[in-house]
Amino acid sequence: MADKDTDFTELDALLDLARQKEPDLPAGLEQSILADAAAVQAELQQHSRADARSVSRPWWAQVLSLFGGAPALGGLGVACAAGVWVGLAPPAFLPDPLQMFEQVQSSSDVDLFDTHDVVAFLVEE
Amino acid sequence: MSHSQTAPTDDALLVLFANGDPLAARELTRRLAPRALGVATRVLGDRAEAEDITQEVMMRLWRAAPEWQQGQAKVSTWLYRVVMNLCIDRKRRLKHGSVGIEDVPEPVDPALSAAEKLQEHSRWDALQAALMTLSDRQRQAVVLRHIEELSNPDIARIMDISVEAVESLTARGKRALAKALAGQREELGYG
Structure with missing residues (x-):
């Protein structure tokens, strides 16, 4: 480490002096550093506990949480029930869906080909 | 923690810290904080600023612990690098550069x-x-x-x-x- 150049002898002695001792860490600074460490550790432990909780939950609970949890799923169920109810017993100002369904069924009897003409043609042949 | 040959490395202590070991924080502070303080004091010539930087660099170390890649970089090298960068930032902020050397207490x-x-x-x-x-x-x-x-x-x-x-x-x-x-x-x- 030391240079051989004699001009640097005093400098090397000074640098040796500086190397010999690390500064003492003031007690207040050490306490602040350790308090920071404890706070970060507490944060890390909290995160790891939350991660562990999410991993240990059953599959149905994880699916439930995908939909926003029990309250959101409850709302979805109520909306579905209301839709079915409106479908079966509609208010007076709405058309009856059952009647509309029957109309659609009867309209399916439309003869796309004029079968009478076709039969007459085949008989003539 | 003892200073025998089996003393854990800085890397290992960081893993222990991330796993919640409070003694790891104490040992890392004992090993690294005086070094950070010494180098920051020498570079800045201002003890109060150097103490702030020491606390900041140790805080960054705690935050880096969970993501630390063992064996990729020496903790001490990382520490010195962060100290130097913080010193450069401090020097830029201090318009008139260094503070008088009477602010640097010597460990006599x-x-x-x-x-x-x-x-x-x-x-x-x-x-x-x-x-x-x-x-x-x-x-x-x-x-x-x-x-x-x-x-x-x-x-x-x-x-x-x-x-x-x-x-x-x-x-x-x-x-x-x-x-x-x-x-x-x-x-x-x-x-």
Whole structure:
């Protein structure tokens, strides 16, 4: 480490002096550093506990949480029930869906080909 | 924690810290904080600023612990690098550069006589004053090489420069230090 150049002898002695001792860490600074460490550790432990909780939950609970949890799923169920109810017993100002369904069924009897003409043609042949 | 040969490495202590071991924090603080404080004090010439930087760098270390890649970088190299970057930021913010060296308390050996203590004080002051005459980069390189005794490749990694640039900075820095101290041999008890 030391240079051989004699001009640097005093400098090397000074640098040796500086190397010999690390500064003492003031007690207040050490306490602040350790308090920071404890706070970060507490944060890390909290995160790891939350991660562990999410991993240990059953599959149905994880699916439930995908939909926003029990309250959101409850709302979805109520909306579905209301839709079915409106479908079966509609208010007076709405058309009856059952009647509309029957109309659609009867309209399916439309003869796309004029079968009478076709039969007459085949008989003539 | 003991200092036997089986003492855990800094890397291992960081893993223990991330796993919640409070003793790991204490041991890392004991090992690394005085080094950070020493180098920041030498580079900035301001003890109060150096203490702030020491707390900041240790906080960054705690935050980095969960993501630390074992074996990829030495913790001490990472620490010095962050200290240097924080020192550069501080210097930029301090419009008038360094603060007087009287703000740097010297760790003087309590076993010395009053006269010896006085001389040690004056040597510390002289060295710090001479260090403060260097450019920021020279001072960083000289402190890391000749006081912290790091290797040139480690210093190159810390300062993000080539090994040749480190050699040049330390050589020129040391010459400048010698020149700054040349007239004080007798005052410092080397006459």
